[in-house]
Amino acid sequence: MNSVFIIGAHGQIGQILVHKLVKKGFEVFAGIRNTEQAKVFPTDELVHPVHFDLNDSVEEMAKCFRQTGADAIVFSAGSGGKTGDDQTLIIDLDGAVKSMEAAQKARIKRYVMVSSVGSNKPDLWDESGLKPYLIAKHYADKELQQTKLDYTILRPGMLKNSSGTGTITVNPEREERISIPREDVAETIATVVGNQSTIRKSYTIGSGNTPIPKAF
Amino acid sequence: MNSVFIIGAHGQIGQILVHKLVKKGFEVFAGIRNTEQAKVFPTDELVHPVHFDLNDSVEEMAKCFRQTGADAIVFSAGSGGKTGDDQTLIIDLDGAVKSMEAAQKARIKRYVMVSSVGSNKPDLWDESGLKPYLIAKHYADKELQQTKLDYTILRPGMLKNSSGTGTITVNPEREERISIPREDVAETIATVVGNQSTIRKSYTIGSGNTPIPKAF
Numbered sequence: 001m002n003s004v005f006i007i008g009a010h011g012q013i014g015q016i017l018v019h020k021l022v023k024k025g026f027e028v029f030a031g032i033r034n035t036e037q038a039k040v041f042p043t044d045e046l047v048h049p050v051h052f053d054l055n056d057s058v059e060e061m062a063k064c065f066r067q068t069g070a071d072a073i074v075f076s077a078g079s080g081g082k083t084g085d086d087q088t089l090i091i092d093l094d095g096a097v098k099s100m101e102a103a104q105k106a107r108i109k110r111y112v113m114v115s116s117v118g119s120n121k122p123d124l125w126d127e128s129g130l131k132p133y134l135i136a137k138h139y140a141d142k143e144l145q146q147t148k149l150d151y152t153i154l155r156p157g158m159l160k161n162s163s164g165t166g167t168i169t170v171n172p173e174r175e176e177r178i179s180i181p182r183e184d185v186a187e188t189i190a191t192v193v194g195n196q197s198t199i200r201k202s203y204t205i206g207s208g209n210t211p212i213p214k215a216f
Numbered sequence: 217m218n219s220v221f222i223i224g225a226h227g228q229i230g231q232i233l234v235h236k237l238v239k240k241g242f243e244v245f246a247g248i249r250n251t252e253q254a255k256v257f258p259t260d261e262l263v264h265p266v267h268f269d270l271n272d273s274v275e276e277m278a279k280c281f282r283q284t285g286a287d288a289i290v291f292s293a294g295s296g297g298k299t300g301d302d303q304t305l306i307i308d309l310d311g312a313v314k315s316m317e318a319a320q321k322a323r324i325k326r327y328v329m330v331s332s333v334g335s336n337k338p339d340l341w342d343e344s345g346l347k348p349y350l351i352a353k354h355y356a357d358k359e360l361q362q363t364k365l366d367y368t369i370l371r372p373g374m375l376k377n378s379s380g381t382g383t384i385t386v387n388p389e390r391e392e393r394i395s396i397p398r399e400d401v402a403e404t405i406a407t408v409v410g411n412q413s414t415i416r417k418s419y420t421i422g423s424g425n426t427p428i429p430k431a432f
Contacts, residue, residue, distance in 0.1 A: 122273075
């Protein structure tokens with residue numbers, strides 16, 4: 001595992017993830033929708049901004065993946081809270097599933113999905129205030145679990161912008177109010193992407209006391 | 217095949233379907249969200265209005281299906297064009313998939329899905345003006361195809377309110393501009409529900425020249 005393609009590299013988690021991966025010695029292909037977005041990335045020989053759009057076809061995505069020769073894909077994109085639920089369907093569900101198909105076409109087996117706490121708990125949706133988003137994430141996760149990809153699904157709690165602590169909790173008994181700094185999510189992704197024991201597994205993660213490398 | 221449960225019986229196709237099924241001698245369980253809606257159905261000993269809500273849990277739906285003892289389920293519900301895409305996710309995708317799970321729990325194998333032309337043609341979505349809806353229908357259909365249900369998927373063209381002609385076209389070569397009266401869709405559902413040769417198959421249907429009973 002030497003190189004990682006990030007879908008949503010310009011996102012809040014994505015930007016931190018670029019740094020984390022570079023620090024660990026990975027070559028990073030940072031998927032962005034327009035060249036302007038490349039400005040935010042560190043100037044480093046390991047970082048390659050690449051045009052990538054979840055509105056593109058599976059074939060276009062596969063071509064992009066193939067050209068990079070990346071060993072793994074991380075999906076950390078999201079339509080975001082400011083757009084309508086049309087984008088939730090287009091990006092979080094359909095865009096995600098297309099990227100899975102493209103990964104398979106490009107023969108990249110390793111795929112890490114950033115999902116959300118609650119996406120696997122339909123009973124909690126009505127009270128979440130995020131039901132449409134959680135439905136989209138639920139079915140995207142379900143599609144991923146039906147592929148033959150070497151996937152890992154991470155379901156972080158409510159995302160915070162505070163500094164990372166380097167420690168988390170995995171699969172807590174009560175999930176309702178868990179939260180986690182985005183930096184700890186990024187560190188977790190950078191840790192699991194090369195960890196074979198996390199393949200075909202899903203984890204809910206929140207702030208906690210376990211050092212990230214020991215949590216998996 | 218003696219009885220049919222209609223999800224969305226108060227919808228435009230659903231209301232016509234109740235009549236068509238009764239005419240063919242089926243007992244009909246007409247799923248409705250509130251008792252007021254029962255008014256539109258014919259007073260007939262074969263017609264039983266039943267409370268049913270796609271916002272309910274899989275367990276509640278299964279209980280409802282089980283109590284009726286219906287032999288088949290028809291999904292002709294839709295969030296409709298007047299609601300937001302949150303309802304597209306909640307009704308057309310998640311509601312539909314929950315009803316499939318409930319059908320399996322209630323051991324009702326026969327399931328006819330009213331989908332939409334284009335739901336299986338992602339290349340046409342951008343130009344359709346209905347992309348979010350077609351994404352929801354696409355993934356609902358895909359989920360259905362992954363169940364062990366005896367499903368039939370019908371993908372009607374643009375729905376019209378004109379009178380039915382009793383004739384249709386199935387799987388036309390060009391799908392872009394096909395349309396079909398709702399009455400012909402209802403007649404098609406009433407025809408295929410008891411037709412074993414349509415099990416685990418999907419059909420795009422539009423106005424045409426083939427008498428409906430001969431089209432399958």
